[in-house]
Amino acid sequence: MTLIDVxxxxxxxxxxxARFLATLLLFSASLxxxxxxxxxxxxQEPAREAAATLWAALFFAGVLGLTRSLDLEGESGxxxxxxxxxxxxxxxxxxxxxxNFLLLAAVFTLTLPIASVFFDxxxxxxxxxxxxxxxxxxxxxxxxxxxxxxxxxxxxxxxxLLSVLLFPSLVPLWIGAVKCTNALWAGGSIxxxxxxxxxxxxxxxxxxxxxxxxxxxxxxxxx
Amino acid sequence: MEPSAAPVRWWNGxxxxxxxxxxxxVAGSWWAAATYAPxxxxxxxxxxxxxxxxxxxxxxxxxxxxxxxxxxxYLTTKQWRWDAVAAASCxxxxxxxxxxxxxxxxxxxxxWNTWWTWEPRxxxxxxxxxxxAGYHVVRASLHSASRRTVSSVLGIVLFxxxxxxxxxxEWWRGSLHPRNVTMTGEMRETLLLSMAAWIVFYAAAMVSxxxxxxxxxAAAERA
Numbered sequence: 001m002t003l004i005d006v007x008x009x010x011x012x013x014x015x016x017x018a019r020f021l022a023t024l025l026l027f028s029a030s031l032x033x034x035x036x037x038x039x040x041x042x043x044q045e046p047a048r049e050a051a052a053t054l055w056a057a058l059f060f061a062g063v064l065g066l067t068r069s070l071d072l073e074g075e076s077g078x079x080x081x082x083x084x085x086x087x088x089x090x091x092x093x094x095x096x097x098x099x100n101f102l103l104l105a106a107v108f109t110l111t112l113p114i115a116s117v118f119f120d121x122x123x124x125x126x127x128x129x130x131x132x133x134x135x136x137x138x139x140x141x142x143x144x145x146x147x148x149x150x151x152x153x154x155x156x157x158x159x160x161l162l163s164v165l166l167f168p169s170l171v172p173l174w175i176g177a178v179k180c181t182n183a184l185w186a187g188g189s190i191x192x193x194x195x196x197x198x199x200x201x202x203x204x205x206x207x208x209x210x211x212x213x214x215x216x217x218x219x220x221x222x223x
Numbered sequence: 224m225e226p227s228a229a230p231v232r233w234w235n236g237x238x239x240x241x242x243x244x245x246x247x248x249v250a251g252s253w254w255a256a257a258t259y260a261p262x263x264x265x266x267x268x269x270x271x272x273x274x275x276x277x278x279x280x281x282x283x284x285x286x287x288x289x290x291x292x293x294x295x296x297y298l299t300t301k302q303w304r305w306d307a308v309a310a311a312s313c314x315x316x317x318x319x320x321x322x323x324x325x326x327x328x329x330x331x332x333x334x335w336n337t338w339w340t341w342e343p344r345x346x347x348x349x350x351x352x353x354x355x356a357g358y359h360v361v362r363a364s365l366h367s368a369s370r371r372t373v374s375s376v377l378g379i380v381l382f383x384x385x386x387x388x389x390x391x392x393e394w395w396r397g398s399l400h401p402r403n404v405t406m407t408g409e410m411r412e413t414l415l416l417s418m419a420a421w422i423v424f425y426a427a428a429m430v431s432x433x434x435x436x437x438x439x440x441a442a443a444e445r446a
Contacts (some may be wrong), residue, residue, distance in 0.1 A: 147380070151373055155364050165357040168350040169380070172387070206383060214376050217298060 001087035006095025007102075009082070013050055022204075028061035028111045036118040043119060047185035048189050050119035051178045057111055058104065059167065059174065062141055065103045066084045066149040067159050069096070089216035093146060097211070101142035103113075108134050121185040130184050137177035143207035144169050150218045176200040211213060238434060241427035248420035250415065258415040269333040272326050276411055278421040279322040286316030286425060287355065287385055294378030297371060306371040307436035308429075309378050313358055315428050319421075320352050347388040354381045 007130075014021060035053040043049055072078070082092060116122040122130070148166045152158040167174075176196035183193045190197065256274040263270035289312040297305035327345065328338040339345065358381060363376045406414065 127299070151376060155361065161357065161361060161364075162358070165354065165377075168354045168357075169384070171350055188301070210380055216378065217372055218376055220372065 001082060001085045001091065003091040003095040003098065006082060006087055006092055007098040009078070010069055010096060010099030013078075013104060014099070017072070023152070024061050024065055024107060025110050027064065028057040028107055029114050031057040031060060032111060032115050032118060036115075045186075046119045046121050048182045050115050050121045050185060051181035053119070054111060054115040054181065055174055055177050057115075058108055058138075059141075059170070060113070060163075061107050061165065062104050062145060063159060063162050065107070066100060066145045067152075067162060069100060069103070070149050070153055083219075089219050090212055092219070093150075093211055093215040094191075095138075097142045097208070098147045100146055101139055104138040104142060105134075108138060120124065123188075126184045126188055129190060130181060133177060133180040133184070133190065133197075133200075136174050136197065138203060140173045140200060140204040140207050141170060143211055144173075147207065147215065147218075150215065160181035170203075172199050172203045176203075234430070234434060234437075238427065238430040241423065241430055245420065245424040245427040248416070248423050252417040252420040255413040255416055256382070260409050261407065263410075266333055269330065272330045274417040276323060276326040276330060277414060278418045279319045279326065281418055281420050282383060282425045283323055284389070285315050285422065286319060287351075287382065290316065290378045290383035291385075294375035296414040297375045298379075303371070303440055306375060307440070308431060310362060310374060311429055311432040311436060313355060313378065314432065315425055316354055317352075317359065319425070320348070320355065324350065324352060325422045344388065351381075351384050351388050354384060357381075 032053055035049075035056070037075070039049045039053070087095075110133075112122075145162075145166060148162055149158075152161050152165070155161055176193075176199050179193040179196050180190045183190050252274065256271050260271065261273070262268055290309045293305045293309035293312065296302075297309060327348075331336050331340065358374065358377050361377060362370060367372055
């Protein structure tokens with residue numbers, strides 16, 4: 001079993017549970033709505049407020065998605081089956097990260113227009129750069145998130161714990177994402193906050209490397 | 224340290240000696256701070272907080288650094304004593320980190336005219352505190368055999384934030400924390416004495432805390 005097989009299995013599990021996906025999107029949409037009402041009706045700095053709202057909504061929706069993907073596996077004994085099928089821990093981790101990344105990307109794709117409409121920000125020319133920034137942020141989120149979700153598997157109140165541990169670890173990524181999104185929507189370019197792209201890339205590489213080294217141990221511990 | 228035996232005599236003796244030395248040094252450093260070190264011209268007596276604040280910050284870094292090293296040692300050797308060192312050091316690190324977080328605002332109120340400001344080192348240190356608080360919550364909520372492995376993995380992952388706290392003053396512009404401080408001879412001597420005092424205090428507390436782990440392990444083996 002390769003990492004692609006693991007990712008396909010996870011995506012299939014998500015796709016079968018359409019009700020959960022719909023709830024996830026509804027959840028992030030209502031977060032955007034609540035915050036836009038709180039900031040509005042006249043926005044002081046629409047780009048800044050919209051950027052913070054978008055990434056806050058993505059974070060909380062992401063935490064739900066991450067725990068759900070592990071729960072599904074726990075309920076059906078899928079984790080053991082994947083290991084019996086001969087997948088090494090490295091492939092399992094990367095496969096899961098890829099699946100989580102795609103899930104987060106789906107939430108991003110559907111939350112972005114909502115935030116754009118409610119705050120009246122964003123335009124087509126900056127969209128490709130924004131997608132690049134989002135890819136960088138969500139890849140790091142998926143890597144760190146998969147690592148922490150695996151660590152929190154055996155715990156009670158894991159959504160709570162995941163938020164407590166994951167959010168502080170993601171701070172460099174999140175500040176970077178908010179700053180770049182704000183710069184794009186306010187000025188049309190990420191040039192003024194270019195350094196944050198480097199910070200985000202370092203956070204991505206660190207998350208992937210740490211998780212790749214430690215995932216086998218976490219897996220052994222949860223057996 | 225053999226797990227089956229109760230703490231040996233030399234360990235207890237060493238602990239007592241260290242405690243005596245630590246208390247003498249702490250008393251000496253307080254005396255030096257009160258009488259030997261001059262009163263700073265601009266800030267007045269409030270400046271003397273530095274003799275608690277800076278040593279506590281240094282001990283926090285040492286303690287979390289030891290947690291990191293001991294966590295690696297546990298994962299490679301699987302010996303309970305390394306897990307005990309990591310957990311004990313992390314607990315003490317938390318105590319010193321709390322001292323830093325309490326003494327910092329007291330200083331800031333006088334020096335910067337505010338209790339709290341979103342300044343890089345303050346922010347990153349607070350994040351560090353929350354993360355290591357999460358370490359204790361995770362460790363306390365796990366009772367299975369996986370507890371040691373999971374805490375060790377966390378001890379490694381969380382350490383990533385330490386260099387960020389350390390370097391935050393240089394990386395982010397607009398930091399209020401001084402990069403280096405010019406001090407008079409008496410001030411520097413008092414600060415060095417305070418550092419030595421709190422490091423020995425930490426070592427003494429570590430010996431006592433490890434003794435407790437030792438007794439616990441021996442009791443668990445007998446049960």
